[in-house]
Amino acid sequence: xxxxxxxxxxxxEQVTSLLSESGWGEVMLIAGGTDLLAxxxxxxxxxxxxxxxxxxxxxxxxxxxxxxxxIGALATVADIAMHPTIQHHYTVLSQAAGSVATPQIRNxxxxxxxxxxxxxxxxYRDETTNCLKKGGDICYAVDGLSKYHAILxxxxxxxxxxxxxxxxxxxxGASVEIVGPEGVKNMSLEEFFTLPAANPFRENVLEPxxxxxxxxxxxxxxxxxxxxxxxxxxxxPDFALSxxxxxxxMDGKTCKTASIVLGGxxxxxxxxxxxxxxxxxxxxxxSVSQQAGADAVKDAQPLNDNAYKVTLTQxxxxxxxxxxxx
Amino acid sequence: xxxxxxxxxxxISRRNFLKGVGTGTVAATVAPSVLIGSEKxxxxxxxxxxxxxxxxxxxxxxxxxxxVEARTTLLTVLRDGIDTSGxxxxxxxxxxxxxxxxxxxxxxxxxxxxxxxCMMLAIDAQGKQITTVEGLADGDDxxxxxxxxxxxxxxxxxxxxxxxxxxxxxxxxxxxKPTVEEIKVGLSGNTCRCGTYPFIFxxxxxxxxxx
Numbered sequence: 001x002x003x004x005x006x007x008x009x010x011x012x013e014q015v016t017s018l019l020s021e022s023g024w025g026e027v028m029l030i031a032g033g034t035d036l037l038a039x040x041x042x043x044x045x046x047x048x049x050x051x052x053x054x055x056x057x058x059x060x061x062x063x064x065x066x067x068x069x070x071i072g073a074l075a076t077v078a079d080i081a082m083h084p085t086i087q088h089h090y091t092v093l094s095q096a097a098g099s100v101a102t103p104q105i106r107n108x109x110x111x112x113x114x115x116x117x118x119x120x121x122x123x124y125r126d127e128t129t130n131c132l133k134k135g136g137d138i139c140y141a142v143d144g145l146s147k148y149h150a151i152l153x154x155x156x157x158x159x160x161x162x163x164x165x166x167x168x169x170x171x172x173g174a175s176v177e178i179v180g181p182e183g184v185k186n187m188s189l190e191e192f193f194t195l196p197a198a199n200p201f202r203e204n205v206l207e208p209x210x211x212x213x214x215x216x217x218x219x220x221x222x223x224x225x226x227x228x229x230x231x232x233x234x235x236x237p238d239f240a241l242s243x244x245x246x247x248x249x250m251d252g253k254t255c256k257t258a259s260i261v262l263g264g265x266x267x268x269x270x271x272x273x274x275x276x277x278x279x280x281x282x283x284x285x286x287s288v289s290q291q292a293g294a295d296a297v298k299d300a301q302p303l304n305d306n307a308y309k310v311t312l313t314q315x316x317x318x319x320x321x322x323x324x325x326x
Numbered sequence: 327x328x329x330x331x332x333x334x335x336x337x338i339s340r341r342n343f344l345k346g347v348g349t350g351t352v353a354a355t356v357a358p359s360v361l362i363g364s365e366k367x368x369x370x371x372x373x374x375x376x377x378x379x380x381x382x383x384x385x386x387x388x389x390x391x392x393x394v395e396a397r398t399t400l401l402t403v404l405r406d407g408i409d410t411s412g413x414x415x416x417x418x419x420x421x422x423x424x425x426x427x428x429x430x431x432x433x434x435x436x437x438x439x440x441x442x443x444c445m446m447l448a449i450d451a452q453g454k455q456i457t458t459v460e461g462l463a464d465g466d467d468x469x470x471x472x473x474x475x476x477x478x479x480x481x482x483x484x485x486x487x488x489x490x491x492x493x494x495x496x497x498x499x500x501x502x503k504p505t506v507e508e509i510k511v512g513l514s515g516n517t518c519r520c521g522t523y524p525f526i527f528x529x530x531x532x533x534x535x536x537x
Contacts, residue, residue: 005375006396006449034445038426049375102515105427107439237514
């Protein structure tokens with residue numbers, strides 16, 4: 001790690017004002033630090049100043065009432081996974097949180113950090129590789145080793161978004177509160193994430209002087225079933241090869257509404273409107289669920305090494321649909 | 327550093343010999359925390375940016391004051407840090423292995439929860455209760471997890487063992503009667519290259535019966 005100075009945050013105004021002093025990378029935010037410190041150790045980022053957000057009061061709460069959830073950006077992934085209301089009524093979110101990394105990381109990693117974490121692409125994470133994401137000319141995954149890369153929405157940067165919480169929260173219809181120098185704004189979490197075609201360097205719409213402070217989740221409708229299915233290379237904790245966050249409002253075996261969001265397959269959490277359309281209003285059986293799986297990946301364009309993700313994703317979507325009907 | 331070298335000269339145990347071999351690397355890590363004595367070490371006050379700070383850490387119930395660079399990890403302080411009184415902290419139970427929060431060799435408890443000491447800044451550990459593997463036993467009385475590891479021979483080379491023991495103790499803090507499945511999840515942040523997992527799981531099961 002390069003040297004940096006360290007500031008304990010005293011208020012959001014102070015944080016956004018410190019961030020406003022420069023563009024990306026000079027002043028960075030630290031909460032759990034599990035992603036950031038790895039980047040510093042690899043010299044992917046060399047900030048002059050780190051602002052410690054953990055001293056900001058009241059930003060680590062999880063409030064649950066009849067209208068929904070409010071989760072502060074500093075809530076840990078472990079707190080989200082273990083929260084009784086989330087376990088009972090927002091199953092997809094609790095399952096996604098429980099699948100994040102390891103106990104040691106869940107104990108310190110935060111919601112805000114999980115949403116804003118940087119990609120795991122081995123070219124991006126390599127100090128010596130100046131890839132397109134880091135301002136170079138080439139996304140090396142295109143002709144290089146692409147086993148863990150995007151099959152959807154990649155062009156021109158084929159990273160996948162590593163968050164497990166994001167697909168689950170988007171499937172639940174979450175919105176995110178962002179604070180910047182001009183004040184507070186809210187947007188749907190789906191719109192928060194961007195594809196490389198819009199901006200190859202970032203994974204979301206945050207400006208350099210903005211910060212995520214809270215995520216709100218509306219209460220699921222009655223008779224909602226939700227799941228997070230995650231395929232990993234090994235039994236031990238890992239990032240998703242492919243994952244499916246499914247939220248299904250059911251009437252018996254008939255699906256009234258569905259939200260199906262894919263993780264690990266695209267540079268942003270990937271809402272599959274095609275798979276949703278395949279099940280909405282239908283009585284879910286084997287053939288409907290197969291169709292949903294096929295429709296989810298019909299636009300997939302695998303690279304040299306990741307065609308397996310197409311089949312994997314297709315099967316996960318089908319399985320999620322069958323689980324909704326069972 | 328002089329302290330450490332003197333110790334190595336008088337007592338050539340395997341541990342100290344290995345430490346001696348690694349002196350080059352150790353010196354590189356320790357140097358900053360020694361050097362900053364010559365600069366003005368500032369305390370981390372809210373709102374002030376500091377490159378160096380004198381921090382207070384509570385480790386295994388004992389209070390230490392240490393001058394650190396902001397970038398110093400908790401693991402570096404535990405293993406190589408020097409108290410402002412001049413004594414080495416020397417808690418080498420937590421191991422520096424992957425240094426990327428993947429292997430679990432550096433696992434310690436912070437406020438009773440397992441964390442990777444390599445992925446936490448020392449400055450972020452202020453005001454918290456830090457427990458390393460050295461802090462689990464009560465004098466000569468081993469922690470139930472330690473006893474069970476001995477009983478089940480739950481190690482081969484032993485390098486990962488401190489991390490596994492701390493993770494196991496943290497797991498039993500949260501869930502005193504875990505199922506085998508819960509033990510596997512609870513220890514999923516630790517890796518054993520020798521593959522002693524079945525013995526480790528048995529040991530945790532045994533320890534849970536005692537707790």
